[in-house]
Amino acid sequence: MSRPNEVEPPVLAAVRGGLGTLTLNRPASINALDHEMVALMTAALHEWAVDPGVRAVVVDGAGDRGLCAGGDIVAIHRDAAALQGADDEAVTDSASAAFWRDEYRMNADIAEYPKPYVAIMDGIVMGGGVGISGHANTRIVTDRTRLAMPEVGIGLVPDVGGTRLLSQVPDQLGTYAALTSVHLRGADAMALGLADHYVPADRLDEFRAALAERPVDEALAEHAVTPPPSALAAQRDWIAEVFAADTVAEIVENCRATGRPEAVKAAETIAGKSPTALTVTLAALRAAATERSLREALRREYRTSIRCVAHPDLAEGIRAQVIDKDRNPAWQPGRLDQLTGDEAAAFLAPLPAGLELTYPQR
Known part of the structure; x- marks a missing residue:
């Protein structure tokens, strides 16, 4: 039983x-991710990947509103407001870049998870x-389920591997x-290939109980x-005809x-x-x-996220939508x-030497 002043961690990890x-x-906050949560998830995932006592992992969200509403964009706003016009x-x-580095590395780990x-x-x-589910x-x-990549509405470009997922649809x-x-x-x-199985919400508790007792494929069946x-x-x-255009302006016109x-x-x-976020997003998808x-x-x-922090639309978009x-x-x-196309290309261009996202050896 919890003590009255005890604060639960932002990620609950358990093996049963x-x-x-x-x-x-x-x-x-609909389980919005911050840097501490990414660190806690990453540590548990790495430990369980090599633990013979763990046969499968389940990720879900507390409360009844959702798995996760995204990253902690109020924290990102602080950097975006302070770093407008800054160089790479x-x-x-910045703190935002450190968060993204660890978050994106975790996304890659999830995609390659051995269990x-x-x-x-x-x-x-x-x-x-x-990023933690797709x-x-x-x-x-x-x-x-209400799944979305809403970044263009705050002056950001879809990240966490979202452009790869959406480009394959x-x-x-x-x-x-x-x-x-x-x-x-x-x-x-399901129809877009962004999910594999459909379980009615009123059966989730039974599904979780089954996962604790039986292999995943049996619980799904x-x-x-x-x-x-x-x-x-x-x-x-x-949609196939209209959204195949080369520019966002053409798509809107079509x-x-x-x-x-x-x-x-x-x-x-x-x-x-955001016109800038839209233009860069289309280039990123292609x-x-x-x-x-x-x-x-x-x-x-990672490159586009870094460039978005220095662009005024990110701070302005978060201000207008969230603050x-x-x-x-x-x-x-x-x-x-x-x-212009050149402006979009600049967001995707490689970062200077030593600044690119790297992946540690495991």
Whole structure:
């Protein structure tokens, strides 16, 4: 029993019956990830990977709102406000850069995990929440899942391997998801290949109990069901055509030209996002489609995250959406036609020697 003044850790780690469970434990913030949480998760995952007493790992979130709403963007805002216009070296020396380095390394570890890694993607799963679940070898969604990469709305570019995941989705549905920040339901995530199994939310407790007693495949056979149809996948024909364009401006124009209400709505949604983040995101998605590995993608995403900190849109986007909540960001520049391909390429360019994301030897 907890003592009255005892503070629970932000990640609860436990092993029972050979099942290692990591529960993100900041329910008031929908389990938003901070650096301490990344360190705790990484330590447990490394220990359990070589522990013969652990046969599988489950990751979930405390509370009833979601697995994880993303990274701690209030902390990132402090660096973004202080480092506008700073060079790469100054930004890579920041707390945000240190957080991203360890977070992205953990994302790579998850993708390569040697044991069943079961991510329960119930409720809100955004940004960093996708990083700890989307690369898992066993991804569970539910009827309550709301999965999104909403970075372009705060002046950031999808990271945590999100550009790689979305670039692999056929028919430009991943491009649509990245540029609109749409919330994908569990059935959508299944249809887009971003999840593997669908377990109704009211069966999750039984599913967790089964995991503690039986192999993962047996628990899945007992509790996973066929998902309902995906509303987003039903729109794949027009999305595949419209979102194949070479620029975001063309995509917006093509959406409006279709005359379809859902396409016009998508154009209006995109138009409210950061023009710089949108332009860099499209370039990043196209680059991700040709990359050989998640590690390569994460290295590129680290570059774009570093450059976003120094760009005014990140501080302004977080201010408008999270701090002041006026939902009225003043983007710089304010229009897509004020950006060039060279500006986007600069976000993806290699960092100076010694500043790139590296992966420690295990």
